[in-house]
Amino acid sequence: MATKYGRTAxxxxxxxxxxxxxxxxLIFLLITHFWVQHYNRTTASVTHSVVTAEEADxxxxxxxPEEANEAVRERRLNQEGDRQPIIPAEGRSAQQPVASATPYDVLMLRLADPVYAVLWKGFNLLFxxxxxxHGFYGVSNILSDYIRNDMLRVGAIALSWTVALVLFLIGAYSVIVAGLNV
Structure with a gap:
């Protein structure tokens, strides 16, 4: 019986x-993601409304909640304070109510805090x-189990890891540039 294992093993x-x-x-990251994104009251993004696909269309x-709407209104007013006032068209009032918060507004509000943004972006990159x-290692195991031709198996596994790399680059770019236009 051999006592040494090769490089492949x-x-x-x-x-x-x-x-x-x-x-x-992933278990801990997923729990943390759900807690911070969906349940933590301090992030002011808790929403209990369910939007169906038809409603979204x-x-x-x-x-x-009102805290999120108020924080978004305040942020919008601060942004608009730097711009020149727009003269309203006839029949319109100068003070129109600000719309309620959208998911994009809540996310941009979070990313406006530099410390929070750096920590959350690091978390998302790790996630x-x-x-x-984890997923593509599972895919490569499945490919190794079912593809018997060595050359085809190596090509399929290389292609799957290339797809993983491309997805990581797209995801990392999306995470890094999110909120930079705030």
């Missing part, structure tokens, strides 16, 4: 270990990296 053991670690971290958005590694 050690590499596979490391990949298997990282698959378990990323899966464990008609432009109906979820409703947010993205762990989710892609």
């Amino acid at each position: 050690r590499s596979s053991a490391f990949q298997w270990f990282t698959h378990r670690i990323t899966g464990t971290f 008609r432009g109906i958005l979820p409703t947010y 993205l990296l762990f989710a892609l590694h």
